[in-house]
Structures are given as C-alpha cells and as structure tokens.
Amino acid sequence: MKNFRFKNVLGVTSLAVASVAVVSCSQNEEIAPIDGGTRAAAAIVKVSGVINTNTTWSASNEYHLDGKVYVSGGATLTIQAGTKIVGLYNDVPAKASALVITRNGKINAAGTASNPIVMTAESNHQYPGGWGGFVVLGNAPINQTNNPVIEGIESDELPADVDIHYGGSNANDNSGTIQYVRVEYAGANVSQDNELNSFTFGGVGAGTTFDHCQAYYGEDDAFEFFGGTINGKYLVSTSTHDDAFDFDFGYTGKLQFLVATVDANSTYYTKDPNGIECDNDSKGTSLTPFTHPTISNLTIVGTVNGKVAQSAMGDGKSMKSCANFRRNCQFTLANSILYGYPTGILCETSNSYVFKNNVVNGVSTNFSGITADATNTAAASVDAIGLTSPWGAYKSQTNLRPNAAPALSGADFGGLDSWFTVTSYKGAIPPTTGGANWMMQGTWVK
Numbered sequence: 001m002k003n004f005r006f007k008n009v010l011g012v013t014s015l016a017v018a019s020v021a022v023v024s025c026s027q028n029e030e031i032a033p034i035d036g037g038t039r040a041a042a043a044i045v046k047v048s049g050v051i052n053t054n055t056t057w058s059a060s061n062e063y064h065l066d067g068k069v070y071v072s073g074g075a076t077l078t079i080q081a082g083t084k085i086v087g088l089y090n091d092v093p094a095k096a097s098a099l100v101i102t103r104n105g106k107i108n109a110a111g112t113a114s115n116p117i118v119m120t121a122e123s124n125h126q127y128p129g130g131w132g133g134f135v136v137l138g139n140a141p142i143n144q145t146n147n148p149v150i151e152g153i154e155s156d157e158l159p160a161d162v163d164i165h166y167g168g169s170n171a172n173d174n175s176g177t178i179q180y181v182r183v184e185y186a187g188a189n190v191s192q193d194n195e196l197n198s199f200t201f202g203g204v205g206a207g208t209t210f211d212h213c214q215a216y217y218g219e220d221d222a223f224e225f226f227g228g229t230i231n232g233k234y235l236v237s238t239s240t241h242d243d244a245f246d247f248d249f250g251y252t253g254k255l256q257f258l259v260a261t262v263d264a265n266s267t268y269y270t271k272d273p274n275g276i277e278c279d280n281d282s283k284g285t286s287l288t289p290f291t292h293p294t295i296s297n298l299t300i301v302g303t304v305n306g307k308v309a310q311s312a313m314g315d316g317k318s319m320k321s322c323a324n325f326r327r328n329c330q331f332t333l334a335n336s337i338l339y340g341y342p343t344g345i346l347c348e349t350s351n352s353y354v355f356k357n358n359v360v361n362g363v364s365t366n367f368s369g370i371t372a373d374a375t376n377t378a379a380a381s382v383d384a385i386g387l388t389s390p391w392g393a394y395k396s397q398t399n400l401r402p403n404a405a406p407a408l409s410g411a412d413f414g415g416l417d418s419w420f421t422v423t424s425y426k427g428a429i430p431p432t433t434g435g436a437n438w439m440m441q442g443t444w445v446k
Contacts, residue, residue: 071105087131096188098132111180113442129219133186139168140205142227143250152196166202173205187219275300284327302340306363
C-alpha cells in the first residue's frame with residue numbers, strides 16, 4: 001500500500017491512500033457551474049487506479065477520472081453534495097474512464113435536489129459515449145452459476161487484486177447510498193455487445209439506498225440491472241440511445257416513479273432501442289431467481305411517429321417498443337403510462353406476469369403477445385391518455401401531468417407491498433392537484 005500526498009492550490013495538503021492510484025492537482029481553473037448557479041473555481045484532482053481506504057471527495061474540487069477508478073478493499077468512497085466528476089476521454093475503448101464500486105467497496109454519494117452530484121464527460125466529448133459510466137457491484141442473488149464479471153470492463157485492464165465479479169447470497173446487501181446523482185454522456189462501447197451504461201448495477205442488494213437519479217444522453221442503457229434486489233424511486237432517463245431500463249440475470253427489485261423520454265433528433269446506433277428490455281438471461285433459461293422487476297408509476301415517452309433521426313432498426317429510423325418482456329422473464333407492471341414507440345407492450349415471454357391498470361398507445365400496435373385485461377387501457381390516441389402536454393418538454397411544471405381519465409385516476413396497488421407509495425393517478429408525475437412535480441424540485445434533473 002502506498003500513500004500519495006497532493007497539495008491543492010489553496011495550500012491545503014490532503015492525503016489519498018491507494019494501492020495504485022495516482023492523484024494530482026492542477027492549477028486552479030475557472031469552470032462552468034454545474035446547474036446554472038454560482039460555483040467557485042475548483043481545483044482539478046486527477047484520480048486513477050484503486051481506492052482501498054476510506055476517502056472523501058470534496059465539492060470544492062473537480063475530480064477527473066483517468067481510466068477506471070475502483071473502490072475496493074473494504075473502502076467507502078464518500079462524495080459530497082455538489083461534487084463534479086469528469087470521466088476523461090480515451091480513444092482506446094477498453095480504457096474508457098469509469099467509477100467502479102466493487103462488491104468489496106461501498107459508495108456514499110448523497111447529493112441534494114439543489115446540489116446534485118454530477119458525473120460527466122470532458123467538455124469536448126459531451127456526447128453519448130464520451131466516457132464510461134458509474135458501476136456498482138454487490139453480493140445480492142443473481143441467477144447465473146458461472147460467477148460472472150461485469151460487462152464493459154476488460155479483465156486484462158484490471159489492477160492486481162481488484163475483483164469485478166458480482167452476486168452472492170445476501171438479498172439485503174448494502175452497497176451504500178446513491179441519491180441525487182446525474183450521469184451524463186456515458187456508455188462507452190468497449191467491444192461488440194460489451195458496453196458500459198450510465199448506471200450499471202451487478203448483484204446490488206436491497207440494503208442500498210437509491211433514489212433521485214438521472215441518466216442523461218447515454219450511449220447504451222440508462223439503468224441496467226444484472227440480477228440483484230436493489231429498489232429505486234424517482235429515476236429519470238433522458239435520451240438514452242438503447243434501453244432506459246434493462247433487467248436480466250434474476251433482478252427482483254422494486255421501482256416506482258420512473259420517467260424515460262427520447263430526443264427525436266438523436267441518432268441511435270443500437271439495433272433495438274426500447275423503454276424497457278427484460279430477459280431472464282440471454283438464452284431464455286429457467287435459471288432462478290427469475291428476472292422479475294416490480295414496477296409502478298412509470299411514464300415512458302417515445303416520439304410522435306416512433307422514429308428518431310437515425311437508428312440501426314430496419315428502416316433506419318424506428319425504435320422498437322415501450323416495453324419488451326422476453327426470454328423467459330417474469331414481470332409486474334402497474335399504474336403506468338407508455339406511448340410513442342412503434343409497439344406499446346411487446347411480450348415475448350410465456351412465463352408468469354402481472355399487468356394491470358396501465359395506459360398504452362403504440363404508434364402502430366398497442367399490445368403484441370399479451371392479452372390486456374379490462375384494468376388496462378389501449379388509448380385510441382396519445383391525446384386520449386389524459387395528460388397535459390404529452391409531447392411537451394419533460395422538465396416542466398405542467399407537462400406529462402395527468403389531467404383527465406384514464407391517467408388521472410384508477411391506480412390500484414392491490415398485490416403490491418407497502419414499499420410502494422399509493423397514488424390515485426397513473427404514471428410518474430402527479431396531477432397539478434396532487435402535489436409538486438418532483439422533477440422540478442431543485443436542479444438535479446437537467
């Protein structure tokens with residue numbers, strides 16, 4: 001173990017302890033404020049390698065990730081509210097910058113609504129895939145028996161003694177706290193079918209606190225869950241170029257108040273962009289636990305014609321589905337609103353599921369492979385969903401709010417446990433008479 005000392009421009013000496021980390025500080029540099037407010041000039045601190053002792057990143061500094069930074073060896077990385085983290089660009093995909101919390105480490109990233117933690121790309125690489133992303137690994141159950149390593153990281157790039165396997169037997173495993181965190185321009189494509197995401201969770205347990213997070217213009221998925229039991233509320237996916245929410249390898253957590261939107265002017269290079277993609281695993285096996293996300297109060301918004309400027313789909317412009325449940329997964333989807341993709345619900349699993357009290361409008365098809373019971377509504381048009389400005393800006397005091405049936409009422413939480421907040425409305429955003437729009441509280445949503 002080596003100790004590295006660095007001295008910032010304010011003349012305060014700090015101590016960073018790591019096994020192979022290199023931490024340096026540049027001259028004081030004027031930077032743009034995170035969210036349009038006033039922010040003092042920050043000292044640039046470059047970080048690489050392994051953090052294996054308890055470490056705090058201060059909001060008075062700006063942390064630049066030079067390659068992948070691993071939190072391991074029982075260490076906790078605490079990131080103060082308002083801290084900016086920049087993933088440096090690398091033209092070698094395998095060396096893409098990322099922050100990785102191993103299952104032998106812990107994260108304490110507690111931002112606030114008005115002072116979020118922001119992880120972003122360098123100013124000249126602020127586009128989808130401009131850096132890697134944020135990865136958390138844990139010891140909660142998965143359904144794979146081959147002791148997998150997390151995707152997006154090449155094993156020959158690993159420092160000695162860093163473990164990127166994930167999964168275990170502790171459903172309540174606690175990887176720490178992730179609140180009011182925004183990840184921007186992430187999702188570097190390391191190799192074919194081996195990508196990083198904005199937020200990647202591998203075997204993360206229900207003891208982890210996870211809420212109020214945004215994935216902004218990522219290249220692959222916004223939130224991908226490889227097994228585990230982590231629960232989350234108030235999550236936002238903004239113009240992610242593959243799937244907003246992706247589940248596989250036995251994920252069994254609960255999620256509520258989710259918003260996913262698409263930028264119609266974007267170019268999507270993925271072959272099957274969905275709002276939700278859900279698999280038991282890539283081969284559709286019967287390994288248990290079956291992948292079974294339980295979701296309520298989701299709003300998935302595509303585009304007026306189900307197309308973007310360019311995509312890898314058959315006609316070069318179309319997206320796929322609001323939600324694609326396939327490969328022997330299970331699922332529960334309730335009290336949600338989904339529209340603006342060619343297909344609303346594409347169900348390609350014969351496994352058991354619960355689908356109730358949802359409102360769906362696909363551009364071409366509402367339901368494919370699924371028989372929707374009377375609790376669900378196939379809206380005749382987007383205007384018939386009952387939303388205020390369904391195509392308006394996602395960040396608005398009024399847009400996406402229910403103002404008429406069927407969106408305004410009829411939510412049912414029968415069969416859902418007490419973790420869920422009971423609402424009368426469907427979708428993620430309350431009506432104007434039902435309280436504040438949580439996306440407009442503070443500046444954490446961009």
